[in-house]
Amino acid sequence: MTKDNYTIGLYGIAGVYNYGCEAIIRGTEMIIHKKWPDAHIKYASSRPDDDKKRLDGCNVEIVPRKLFPRSSIPGINRMLATVTGLHLKTPYREDLDWLKGCDMIFSIGGDLYTLHPHHKDHKIKRYYNPLIHFGDIVKSKGMPLVIWGASVGPFEGWPKTKKYFIKHLQEVDLITSREHITTNYLKGNGLNNVIECADPAYLVPSPKIKENSNEKITIGINLSPLSSFFSFQPEQKNEIIEKQAKIIELLIKKFNANIILIPHVVCTFNENDDDLHYLKHVKSKISENLRNNVDLITDDIGFIKTKEVLSECDVVIAARMHCAINSLASGIPTIFLAYSQKAFGMAEYVYGNTNMVIPLNEFMNSEKTINLIEYIIEKDINKFINKRMVNIKNEAYIPLNYIENLF
CATH class of the missing domain: 3.40.50.720 (NAD(P)-binding Rossmann-like Domain)
Known part of the structure; x- marks a missing residue:
């Protein structure tokens, strides 16, 4: 044809x-x-x-x-x-x-x-x-x-x-x-x-990329009920949320950081797939004296406007695969919270290794999480990511010639 x-x-x-x-x-x-x-x-x-x-x-x-x-x-x-x-x-x-x-x-x-x-x-x-x-x-x-x-x-x-x-x-x-x-x-x-080839999501542009003008480090965090379901038993849900709140508190104290909690799925008809509902619960468990350091994106803003929020961060920690992709495409160093093999595969594809992966059940290990953020800050890997993104975005078009031969 x-x-x-x-x-x-x-x-x-x-x-x-x-x-x-x-x-x-x-x-x-x-x-x-x-x-x-x-x-x-x-x-x-x-x-x-x-x-x-x-x-x-x-x-x-x-x-x-x-x-x-x-x-x-x-x-x-x-x-x-x-x-x-x-x-x-x-x-x-x-x-x-x-x-x-x-x-x-x-x-x-x-x-x-x-x-x-x-x-x-x-x-x-x-x-x-x-x-x-x-x-x-x-x-x-x-x-x-x-x-x-x-x-x-x-x-x-x-x-x-x-x-x-x-x-x-x-x-x-x-x-x-x-x-x-x-x-x-x-x-x-x-x-x-x-x-x-590259995930097609890497290609989506943002109409406006903001840079973080805050002297404090800003850490974007995406957590999801789906990832918790894959990693823990249902009866552990409240316990895990409390532990996730505690590691966020430690990050605030260690880095004098601002935290942005970033949903990547807003699903009002199913709270078991709704990042916003889950992150509200996480924020509610953070100590009141530290809660002023935590912003939660409460509006349903979509992929492109979320990219603007991610671009304000110095580091992003993401459980949702496409939140990580969204962040990386904006040039932001991103840690994958893994609840399946796909996070390891994508980290290897982007970084060439799996050093930037933390299994979700190890996220509450404060030493591991803090060491990885310190590594990101010390090594200043933004230049590597921006260079890698140029190649990745080109690789998104690899299938075209193969597809043409199928018609």
Whole structure:
């Protein structure tokens, strides 16, 4: 197929209330339209009205994802798949009429091809993942399928699940891996449809980058309920929040620092995914005599305006992957708080090593956290980051020639 006005569909994310998902959409639109300025991009959204407001200025068509009722045949098929792992290849649980006219589909989301922290292979039923079911349908329609800007796996320890994922991943036309660990894992499992490139979120520009004019060091901190869920038991939640508040107090005292608590997901309909709700709880546990040193971003400001806040910081500590990416793209030294392998992979991709990673369950280790911040201040690594960002932003465009060959 040779033309310039391709139609590319984007599918996978739950909504751009997650600022990282907003950045994926914005960065992907920039990449596609650099190569094909007349391309039509459809983003299938579960929250079309909200997403339209949040994606203002982004040249994509937002089409609604419509879930069929439970009593319908697709709904029954969905329940059958969830309960037993068995299902008809069609119909899918959603109305896929929007696929008509698409020349290619990008499966987007960053880490949707990974596993729940408490996942187990069921002794009886087969594993089922609706995203893989969707991908199978796309392939059955003869459309190229690209897994876009992803961290994938690992699936070791779950042989049924691994077999299920690997089979699908082998049938995908292209997987663009955003970090080394995923690349090596997939190639080590025999996949030859993998290339490595930068996460599209690195490309999103900021209309205004501020510099910190405060004599005090400013430390931006992003903590999330999702990362705590992955790292700790549910009954530990309050205990962990109190410990996280204590390490923030220590950072204030050690560095005479100002702290900015920065949400990167604002999810009013699910507090278990809402950074703002979580960070309010953290701030409430900080001693009153130190609370004046702590600012909390309470407005729902989106990815681009959050970049402005991050640019005011001297150091950022981030649990959310795309908060870390947002900060790094602004030239700010960033520490990854790891709750999965993807943080180690991204740190290695950016820094060349994993020295800038603290496992979330070690964040409360004051000595380790303080030593790393002291290292950042002493070494003045901003120049390295800014130079690295030039290369990374160029690497975001690597997939274009591969994609062109798929049409």
